[in-house]
Amino acid sequence: MSVLITNIQRFCLHDGPGIRTTVFLKGCNLNCPWCCNPENISSYIQNYYDKEKCIAENGVCICGECSFADRINSAEKLAMLSEDDIKRCFPKALGSYGKFYETQELVTELLKDKDYFRNGGGVTFSGGEPLLQFDNLIPVIDELHNNNINICVETALFVDDSIIKKSLEYIDYYIVDLKVLDRCECKKILDVDIDKYISNIELLINNNKRISLRHPVISGYTDSDSNKISIKEFVNKYKGRIIDYTELDEHHLGDRKRKSLG
DSSP, rough: OOOEEEEEEEEEESSSSSSSEEEEEOOOOOOOTTTTTTGSSSSSSSSOOOOGGOOOOOTOTSSSSGGGGGGGHHHHHHHHHOHHHHHHHHTOOOEEEEEEEEEEHHHHHHHGGGGGGGTTEEEEEESGGGGGGGHHHHHHHHHHHHHTOOOEEEEEEOOOOOHHHHTTTOEEEEEEOOOOSSHHHHHHHHHHOOOHHHHHHHHHHHTTTEEEEEOOOOOOTTTTHHHHHHHHHHHHHHTTTSSSEEEEEEOOOTTTHHHHTT
16 A cells, blocks of 8 residues: 655654654645645645746756746646656756655654654644545554554544544544634635534544644634634533644745645
């Protein structure tokens, strides 16, 4: 079995308890306008062009023949890039988002950090929506649990409840996004059904899972007074059943990656 990953980030302090290694999985069933990891939305490998790394001079690529020397980026041009084109770019302005890891390859990579997990840390699977690749993650999680490593998942929770039920046995800690609670606004902005989210939250709570909620406060999308009131009521409803609730400030860390995808 293989898992499609864009990045393995070490020594993370905000992706669950203790020191974590965070694995970013590719593929998401949402397309949030404010997404900070746009390279993880698509479920297939994508080429990118990072204009800031390019060292073309006067529209001429100093590395050889490169169609991106004109500095005009587009998804169509990116799709036509070959592996050789990417390899020729020594400043690494051209590259690919996504790599397939086989089970043992990923386990071996993550076990390198085992010494950092002694005081309650572990591995966090993020994305994208990591639960979309959950079946392929199970053998990885089994191996990590055999090494007494705590497993956390960062999820938007808009997945089939069969996945949630299956995950209960494997996930120690859930960090769950809390975006838009109004049914119409949720459908309009995220194109998903809020009822699925609420039923999945209750499924986790009724099974006594450890849960943290995070609300990204995004102007024009999630920051309305009505949404803030709904979220406050939602959090109060489950007070004592969730570990904590955090508001995340708006930022623009995804802009450069979005541009790199054309």
